[in-house]
Amino acid sequence: MKSHKIIEYQKPLKLIEEETPKPKGTEVLVKVLYSGVCHTDIHINDGFFTLAGKKKIDTSSMRSLPFTPGHEVFGEVFGFGKNARGLRLGQRRAVFPWIGCGKCDTCETGFENLCSQGNRSIGTSVNGGYSDYLIVPHSRYLLNTNGIDDRLAATYMCSGVTAYSAIKKIGKLKNSDTILILGLGGVGFSGLQICKAMFDNAIAVADIDTQKLKYAKRCGAKSVYNTLEKDSVSKLLKKSKGGVSVVIDFVGSEESSAFGLASTKRGGKYILVGLYGGQLTVPLATIPLRSISIIGSLTGSLSETKEFIKLAKKGTIKPIPIEERPMIKASKTLSDMRKGDITGRVVLKP
Ligand SMILES: [Zn+2]
Ligand SMILES: [Zn+2]
Incomplete structure (x- = not known):
């Protein structure tokens, strides 16, 4: 499979050809159809967040390089491990990316997006959607967004649910x-x-x-x-x-x-x-x-994402402007975003 990866922080992404991963246990192999480009991807590419003045929070320890960004994914079920349940090949699903350790108190109360015990978030801690395929650890993170534009459904996994969770507050x-x-x-x-x-x-x-x-x-x-x-x-x-x-x-x-x-x-x-x-x-x-x-307010939980999808399916939320670009433009899109040259959202298509 082809993936656009961070090889070195603060440098353009590189196109790498690598072995397509094989899903094990409850894992699901998802073929990427769309992957949204989020402003956070710039910080991931940098390896830090800016604090005051020249101070920075180093976030590079959250992942190992080479790393594939992309946390707004819509795709198709392409394979799954022996213990995966409730799936059919070819199902089209949005991928909930904010996955925690699944064991700590925070995860147990349903706020995996706030887990600090072993974050497995897709596209920020483990390889994401700037690729032909990605691995999702469990089918419960695959959401049926039938009736919503697939590209928009991809963006709802971050920009949509982040806005929704903040507005709920x-x-x-x-x-x-x-x-x-x-x-x-x-x-x-x-x-x-x-x-x-x-x-x-x-x-x-x-x-x-x-x-x-x-x-x-x-x-x-x-x-x-x-x-x-x-x-x-x-x-x-x-x-x-x-x-x-x-x-x-x-x-x-x-x-x-x-x-x-x-x-x-x-x-x-x-x-x-x-x-x-x-x-x-x-x-x-x-x-x-x-x-x-x-x-x-940071991203949103799985149940907030489901609530938000339900609301979006009613058709009362007007779509944000979406521009589709080929995946090969991943790095270029990040630099356009740095310059503030993008209105709405860009989604990349492999
Ligand atoms: Zn995001
Ligand atoms: Zn946890």
Whole structure:
């Protein structure tokens, strides 16, 4: 099989031809039909996340090289081990990638995506979808997304469920409450669509890209703000009558967090999803004085993914723009993404 692999961190991916793996035990061999390209793939290619200033978290110990990224996979069941159950060859399925050790307390409560005891996440810890084939450890991670565009179903495994899990953390709202979506990458766009499907509240959107903001307005955002404009926070505070009740920050930069926290009203929630990097600097007393909750949200659990697929099957979530490219463009797509040249999501096809 052909795979696009990280041979050395911070270098372009290399096309490698290797033996197709043989599924053992409960494992399933999936033939990749589509593999989405996520912003996290840049951090995986780098081998680190940026913290404040020049500080970095080294993530290279999470995997061994050569490594195949790709955690938004849709494919076909191509083979399975002796102990795999409930499968037929040729079944078309989306692959839930956020797999934990399966034994620790966190995994037992269903949050395998938060496991820290032996992560087996596909495309971030074990080989993923920038390839002709991949191994999935158990059939329970293969999801029937019948009725949803296959390419979109691939992206739902990360960008979709990440947005859904963050939006679930909003909880109950009053009719007059406003939700602010910060950042219109693939996950942010999904977030806008899911918010519209789950809440009747006014949705404000902020980004630095005028074209993306125009598109968000056409997708139903009530008001849009360019965060590069100096008076954007005061405009938002005026329009939302003193601040928004919930901010979902899909960027996670120093600039976006400053904008988000300045826009949150007393008693509001600031939900942080994006992993851009930097440091949160906030006068401590303002957190209790304004009674703000700061909440982190990472991907989503298997049951959240199933809930989200169910919601998506109803057809109420408008699809994000998807561009299909041949797999050979994997490395080029990562560099386009670094430059911010992509609207919505790219899915690669072997
Ligand atoms: Zn992702
Ligand atoms: Zn675990």
